[in-house]
Amino acid sequence: MIKENKWKIIITTLVTLLPMLAGIILWSKLPNRMPIHWNAAGEMDGWSGKAFAVFAIPGFLAAAHILCVVLTSLDPKVKGQTKKVLGLVFWICPFISVLVGVLVYAVALGAEISVASVVVAATGVLFVAIGNYLPKCRRNYTIGIKVMWALEDEANWNATHRFAGKVWVVGGVLIILMAFLPIKEVIWVYIGLTALMAVLPMGYSYVYYRRHGGK
DSSP: OTTTTHHHHHHHHHHHTHHHHHHHHTTTTSOSEEEEEEOTTSOEEEEEEHHIIIIIHHHHHHHHHHHHHHHHHTOTTGGGSOHHHHHHHHHHHHHHHHHHHHHHHHHHTTOOOOHHHHHHHHHHHHHHHHHHHGGGOOSOSSSSOOOHHHHTOHHHHHHHHHHHHHHHHHHHHHHHHHTTSOHHHHHHHHHHHHHHHHHHHHHHHHHHHHHTTOO
């Protein structure tokens, strides 16, 4: 996988590091104390030095990106995986890195942005994107709903991922709509919905297992 996708790995890693280049360009305009964390209510509650915000955050995400690619490449079933599903592995960290960089720099430079609302909307977009690809995900050990009932039975795996795809698309759309509401009023609904989106496919896989001869 790594050899065949060498250029894609290089390009996506460079995209992940783009906020570092932007920070260097904006260095003289950025304050020495940078906002880097917001609580569940959308209130700023964490700061760091300029160097950490500019270099450490993109660097950490680039390292996480490479680790995800390496771990996925070690999966013995990765060769049978669809290209669209593998594309998620290549682009999720770059997406997060660019989004975080834009938000951190914009707020540091004085822009009035509801960071929590943007993050909620971005999460919804990710869920919709992943939900569209889940039904195409072939059985493997690194991507998808990896419960034992699905891993042991291809029919269970396929049914579970078709169900999960629908749940994640619908849930993602609902989350996007939440971004337009006061974040303090919907934050627990958001947390509960994301938890439900994770639990429902696992429950469905177990029910499928029991209905088709599982003990």
